[in-house]
Amino acid sequence: MGSNSKAGGAMQTGPGPDGISEHSTELRSYGRRKGHRLTPRKQSLMETRLPELRLDLSAPAPGLSALFPGTPGQVWLEIGFGAGEHLIWQAEHHPATGIIGCEPFINGVASLLGNAERKRLTNIRLHDGDAREVLAWLPEASIDRLFVLFPDPWPKKRHAKRRLIRRSTMAEIVRVLKPGGEFRLGSDSAEYLARTLLAARNFDALEWLATRPSDWRERPEDWPETRYEQKARAAGRVCGYLRFRRAASP
Numbered sequence: 001m002g003s004n005s006k007a008g009g010a011m012q013t014g015p016g017p018d019g020i021s022e023h024s025t026e027l028r029s030y031g032r033r034k035g036h037r038l039t040p041r042k043q044s045l046m047e048t049r050l051p052e053l054r055l056d057l058s059a060p061a062p063g064l065s066a067l068f069p070g071t072p073g074q075v076w077l078e079i080g081f082g083a084g085e086h087l088i089w090q091a092e093h094h095p096a097t098g099i100i101g102c103e104p105f106i107n108g109v110a111s112l113l114g115n116a117e118r119k120r121l122t123n124i125r126l127h128d129g130d131a132r133e134v135l136a137w138l139p140e141a142s143i144d145r146l147f148v149l150f151p152d153p154w155p156k157k158r159h160a161k162r163r164l165i166r167r168s169t170m171a172e173i174v175r176v177l178k179p180g181g182e183f184r185l186g187s188d189s190a191e192y193l194a195r196t197l198l199a200a201r202n203f204d205a206l207e208w209l210a211t212r213p214s215d216w217r218e219r220p221e222d223w224p225e226t227r228y229e230q231k232a233r234a235a236g237r238v239c240g241y242l243r244f245r246r247a248a249s250p
Helices: 040-053 083-092 107-119 132-136 157-161 167-176 190-200 229-236
Strands: 072-080 099-102 125-127 143-149 177-185 206-208 240-246
Touching: 040 107, 040 125, 072 083, 072 157, 099 132, 107 125, 125 132, 132 143, 132 167, 143 167, 143 229, 167 190, 177 206, 190 206, 190 240, 229 240
Parallel strands: 072 099, 072 143, 099 125, 143 177
Antiparallel strands: 177 240, 206 240
């Protein structure tokens, strides 16, 4: 899955322990916005269904349960849902949970809309732009589970500022997670996994939920495989799965 954060003009402050200058303007961490031409059906969904599900970031965030029909027991957030396989699976298996998905790639959003309509899912809300805008908009301690699955690792040093997971983003993740909430990250880049662990060490409120190697080498049963993960495995790359829990106090 590709990452979905882009530049919001935010400036970082102070030296970064990840070796990245915190005084530079943040750049978007994804590439192109659109791939192949949409089918007429998908284009219609983008024009009719997306406006119904899109978050309104121009107004202060309400109580998040008000975004969904009924009263969801929990609200989850997925950043960079790609074609939406994971989000759709979670929404289908957890109908009493409201799920917010962020993805700037238009074709991925259209695919998710088509699958959500076929499965008649009503517990999904979307943002088709900069995920960091959503993180900044969300109230403190409002998210029960947050997913970042296979973001673009931007492995070249000159692209370091484009990486989604860094200290500034991790601070926002910690802020929006409820006490006891969970942050999950998957990647096929050993360097990205290591950088995520390094970034998480700056926050005492995050506990890495791993006690043995299999805890990060094996995907949990409630974590369905995505299209990008399948491609990574087919290419011979090893995938890792990190889970963190938000403590009751920072």
